Amino acid sequence: MDTTKNKNWTLESSPAKLEEILPGGVVKCHLSPRNCVIQEGKVGFCKVRGNRGGRLVTLNYGKGVHSTEETIETEAVFHFAPGERILSLGNIGCMLNCGYCHNWKTSQAKYVTDKDVYYYTPEQVVETALKHGIRVISWTYNDPVVWHEFILDTAKLAKEAGLINLYKSAFFISEEAIDELLPVIDIFSISLKSISPEYYRKVTTGWVEPVLAGIKKVYDAGKYVEVSTLMVTDISDDEETARKISQWVLDELGPNVPLHFVRFHPDYKMSNSIRTPVDRLLKARDVARSMGVEHVYLGNVNDVEGTNTRCNHCNALLVTRYGLNAEIIGLDSKGCCSECGHDAHFKLLGEHQANAPVELREEALSAYEKRKFEWHGDIVSLHAQVLNTEDFEQTVYLRRNYTDGHNSDWKSLTLRPHESYRFIIAKARIDETGPEVWLPNGVNSNLHEVFDRAHFPTESIEEIGISQNDITPTVGYGGKQNMYEQVIKLVNQA
Numbered sequence: 001m002d003t004t005k006n007k008n009w010t011l012e013s014s015p016a017k018l019e020e021i022l023p024g025g026v027v028k029c030h031l032s033p034r035n036c037v038i039q040e041g042k043v044g045f046c047k048v049r050g051n052r053g054g055r056l057v058t059l060n061y062g063k064g065v066h067s068t069e070e071t072i073e074t075e076a077v078f079h080f081a082p083g084e085r086i087l088s089l090g091n092i093g094c095m096l097n098c099g100y101c102h103n104w105k106t107s108q109a110k111y112v113t114d115k116d117v118y119y120y121t122p123e124q125v126v127e128t129a130l131k132h133g134i135r136v137i138s139w140t141y142n143d144p145v146v147w148h149e150f151i152l153d154t155a156k157l158a159k160e161a162g163l164i165n166l167y168k169s170a171f172f173i174s175e176e177a178i179d180e181l182l183p184v185i186d187i188f189s190i191s192l193k194s195i196s197p198e199y200y201r202k203v204t205t206g207w208v209e210p211v212l213a214g215i216k217k218v219y220d221a222g223k224y225v226e227v228s229t230l231m232v233t234d235i236s237d238d239e240e241t242a243r244k245i246s247q248w249v250l251d252e253l254g255p256n257v258p259l260h261f262v263r264f265h266p267d268y269k270m271s272n273s274i275r276t277p278v279d280r281l282l283k284a285r286d287v288a289r290s291m292g293v294e295h296v297y298l299g300n301v302n303d304v305e306g307t308n309t310r311c312n313h314c315n316a317l318l319v320t321r322y323g324l325n326a327e328i329i330g331l332d333s334k335g336c337c338s339e340c341g342h343d344a345h346f347k348l349l350g351e352h353q354a355n356a357p358v359e360l361r362e363e364a365l366s367a368y369e370k371r372k373f374e375w376h377g378d379i380v381s382l383h384a385q386v387l388n389t390e391d392f393e394q395t396v397y398l399r400r401n402y403t404d405g406h407n408s409d410w411k412s413l414t415l416r417p418h419e420s421y422r423f424i425i426a427k428a429r430i431d432e433t434g435p436e437v438w439l440p441n442g443v444n445s446n447l448h449e450v451f452d453r454a455h456f457p458t459e460s461i462e463e464i465g466i467s468q469n470d471i472t473p474t475v476g477y478g479g480k481q482n483m484y485e486q487v488i489k490l491v492n493q494a
């Protein structure tokens with residue numbers, strides 16, 4: 001596939017912030033620690049900020065992937081409003097180039113073609129969230145850092161409308177940029193890849209020091225923070241990594257900050273490897289807990305106790321989680337254990353009725369088309385994208401199938417005339433076999449297999465079929481994939 005064609009999205013640009021004008025028509029960008037110095041007509045490392053006429057511009061203002069309704073757990077946020085529905089937005093480009101990136105088709109701008117790009121105004125984003133009863137907007141996927149101007153404009157508007165802004169990022173960002181985010185972002189979920197400077201340089205192309213300083217800065221500013229670390233098989237899934245990350249969290253943040261050890265899947269330049277063995281994740285969790293980190297979780301795993309929350313005082317079950325779903329079992333309205341009153345460090349938003357079950361008999365849907373999907377291997381979540389082609393409102397229905405032949409309650413989704421909407425469906429019980437989506441005439445659909453948390457699949461099943469390999473995306477990276485061996489050598493030499 002020639003990915004250099006169809007790049008109309010790069011033609012229009014907007015003025016960028018954090019610009020320094022240098023002599024000779026050159027500009028310097030102060031958005032990320034790279035501080036790219038950019039000549040006329042060129043772009044920086046991220047390929048979405050450039051020099052046009054001697055001024056710094058952004059090429060991706062208002063341009064991103066399709067917005068997607070998900071749950072807050074998708075963003076490695078476990079102690080803020082468990083189970084809350086969020087509106088996730090990703091853009092194009094990245095200030096890093098991690099060898100295992102599972103969003104490389106959008107984070108690396110050269111692979112982005114016009115078919116994957118959607119255009120937004122700040123008003124449209126806020127209106128979509130409000131219309132669907134969503135209270136949190138999440139800036140996520142590729143990385144929000146390189147969408148700075150659009151996020152500032154939209155998050156301000158969202159805040160004025162009473163919405164909450166969540167920033168899920170690798171946080172390779174300048175101090176000046178953080179200062180601009182602080183007034184509008186409420187939640188920071190930061191992916192700290194490692195504590196090792198060598199690892200950062202080799203695997204991410206960035207450097208660790210500004211990431212650590214940035215996390216501390218937002219925490220000290222009183223923002224809500226959770227930290228997650230991807231445990232890459234045989235590279236960063238060892239006890240020493242868990243110990244160093246835990247020690248940093250304890251020293252610089254505090255024992256109450258939730259810490260997530262996240263399972264890796266083979267992808268991008270590290271496709272020739274295997275998923276992180278779960279026992280290593282469990283070991284990392286034991287290490288962190290034994291050191292005093294109070295809330296430690298596993299990511300990208302189902303069926304283990306390590307995703308639930310128990311009271312650290314009386315061991316009562318407080319929140320149960322399965323995959324990307326959560327249910328509050330034993331918390332009071334202040335986020336404390338309802339058995340013993342111990343502070344479990346939860347922030348709750350209060351009861352929310354949106355997307356409640358609906359009463360419906362299957363016979364009422366006789367004119368509908370049923371689309372059924374079966375979970376397989378490690379594919380336990382799905383993006384469904386639906387488009388109402390009619391001039392009137394239409395309703396889509398959804399339910400889940402179980403191994404014993406029973407089904408869940410129905411849920412519904414109402415689409416405005418000509419509205420395109422995307423939402424995640426994640427396996428919610430061990431005995432669930434898959435979902436059914438029921439579509440009225442005039443509503444088109446695409447399904448996309450999701451490989452792990454915060455993955456935005458660009459290709460649909462209709463385009464590339466169902467994956468035969470359950471742990472690695474069907475559309476693989478065509479370039480060199482030997483980074484895994486290179487990094488293993490580096491780790492063994494250290």
Ligand code: SF4
Binds near residue numbers: 146
């Ligand atoms: S955001 Fe970072 S990578 Fe992109 S142009 Fe600015 S300094 Fe360079």
